[in-house]
Structures are given as structure tokens and as C-alpha cells.
Amino acid sequence: MPATKQSLHAWWDPPADGPTNMALDEALAAEAALREGMLVRVSSWSRSTLSLGAFQMLGDARDHAGLEGLAVVRRPSGGGAIVHGSDITLCVAVPRGHRCGSAPQILYDIAHAALVEELRERGVAASMSSGRPSPAPPDCGNGSAGRGGEPFLCFDRRAAGDVVLPDPFDPGADCKILGSAQRRLRGAVLQHGTLLLAGNADLPPEVRHPGLDDLVGPEGAWRPPHAARVVRGWLRRLAAGLGVALVESTGRFEPGPDAGFEAVLARFQEDAWTARR
């Protein structure tokens, strides 16, 4: 097993369905605990899928206009629901004893600041949100409320550290392009980050959030395969910020033999998990 205390090891995985992505991310967290270093899995989704935050109500998803017919998976991490399919998921895992693992905001800020730096280097006016509540403008979604009065969808919410861009259609407003949420496990912290590359064509306009391609352009410049350049730059900056070497794997992430991957995958496939609330 390669030592990773002084490195950031990253894998680029092919598109997968919701349960497979969730199970691989949990396996990544287990691997981070074993290797005692930061690991990153860059992934995407084989079909448009709604991922629910750990405690969100499935019924709220079923009742939410515009989300009908989507595959649904429940994340182990918190936060609001996300429609995947036009995004890249940046899963970061660190051991609990890692300097980024002691409090949620530390890892959140480090990962997000690295993306802000990368985008600014490319001339994009990205910044980190102060987290002040702001009503979602029509261009950023319909803002339907869920439990606790917070919008149901992650990209209608604003938390401190969210990466936002100015809304080109509404001066003074912003659009969120990167949000993250964590699951703090016994041995590791798992952080799901979602970088929105473009509006999801499978969604009606009222729940479709603009991504980099819509907000910055030119058209197509931020979609795959070009998006990989941004993510690679993000990885380099993340590693540099931590003072460790970046090691990019040539293959996909393979769960360790002791990770119990099949059992974890089965859990995420079960209705009992998806409908737990």
C-alpha cells in the first residue's frame, strides 16, 4: 500500500450510477483512514440522478415540481438535494486525525479556496459566499423550501464557503457553482463536492441551475473534456496548499479487499436506505 501521508492521491473514475458512486466514496473514506492521507475521487454520473442529503425527506423529493422521474439515491453526507448529470463530483476523504479533519469548515474552505484560485487564474470572477441567506433568483432555481425552511435543493442554498459567480442576469445576485457536504465517520471525513459545469438539460428551467458553461462561456468551454483542465488545476492547488505531492492514478479507484464494498453497495441500493426518511 503506497504511503500517502505526504501526498494527495487522486483517481479519475468513469461515470457510474448513484449507489455505485456512494459506495465507492465510502470505500474511499475507509482507504483514507488506512493510508492516513488525503484521497480524492473525481467522478461523474451515468444518468441524471437526484441525490438526497442524509436526512432529507424522500417525500419532499417526490412532491417537488420538476424532479419527477429522476433516479434517486441518498447520500451519507448532509446538505441539500442535488441533481447530478451535468456536474463533476469531487469526493475528498481525510483521516479524522488529519489537520483538515478536525472541524467541518476547515476542509470545506481548503477545497473551495483552491477552486476559487483556479477559476480566478482563468479569468472567472469566482468567490466564496459569506453564507448570508439570499432568496434564490429565478435564474438560480425555484427555491422551494424543505425542512427547517431551507431550500430543498443544495444549489438554492448558501452556506459560508460556497463557491459563487455573479449572476449575469441579476446584478447583485450570485449563482452557486460548487457546494459540499460531509459525513464525519469514525475514522475519516468524507466530503462530497459538486461542481456544476452546465445546466442539466433533463430538467425543466424552474429547477435547472446554471453552471460554468452558462455563466462564463463560451458555450462548451467548461464541459467535458475541457472541464478536466479545471479539475486538474484544482487538484494541483489543493496539494500545493497542503504542501504535499499530487499523485494522479492512471486507473480507477478500486476499494480495498477489506472494505466490504459489495455490502456497502447493497445498502445504497436498498429502498430501506433511500426511503429511511
Added chain:
Amino acid sequence: MAADVRFAKSHEWIRPEADGLATIGISAYAVEALTDLVFMQLPAVGRHVKAGESIGEIESVKAVSDIYAPVSGEIVAVNSSLPDRLETLGKDPFGEGWIVKIRPADSTEIDRLLDRAAYDAIIGSQPH
């Protein structure tokens, strides 16, 4: 805070009571680190747990964390009003913010946990 309160590395505290039960909560440090708590799920009364097993979950704005049993035993009471007043965890973590009461299977397990000084040393070394 009673002198005989003990801590787990995962930030739960446990306090033996005169009736043989023990009260469990989470430390002020853990509450402060999580920030902006929004939801909590408690275990069922009567459940038997092993030390290190998850007995509940707590969600903040950006993170979900498990609450672990610091010792093995039977859950005999839960603070059922706590999920409706999560601010209590921050205001009074060692009093009104208690989470569950457990009947320890082996009371010596408590003695093997961290005392206050050892726990303070651990959290003092954590980056903020």
C-alpha cells in the same frame, strides 16, 4: 461539571450516576466544531449497543456526524426533547444537553476512557 466525567476520543462524554446508570452527551468542543446544528436522530430505548457503535446522528449545516457509544450497555432513556431544542447542546452540554442514559454492561469500561486533562490535551492539539 462533575469530576468523574470521562471522554471518548470521538468527543462523547459519559458520567456515572448514583443509580448505576451513566449519562452520555457530546462535548462543548464537538458542538462548537460542528456549528449550526439542524437535526438530530436518537436511538430507541431498550437498544443494546457495543462500545464504539453509532447510537445517533447529528447534522449541522454542512456535515453529518455519528454519535458513538463510549461504553457497551443498554440504552434506558433518551433526551427526547433535545432534537427540538438543539441549541441546548451548545448552551449546557453537560446538563440539559445530555443525549442518552445507558446501563453499562461493564462499569470498568468507563474508567478506561479519557479523563478531563487527557481529553483537553487532545482537543488542544487540534487545528481550529
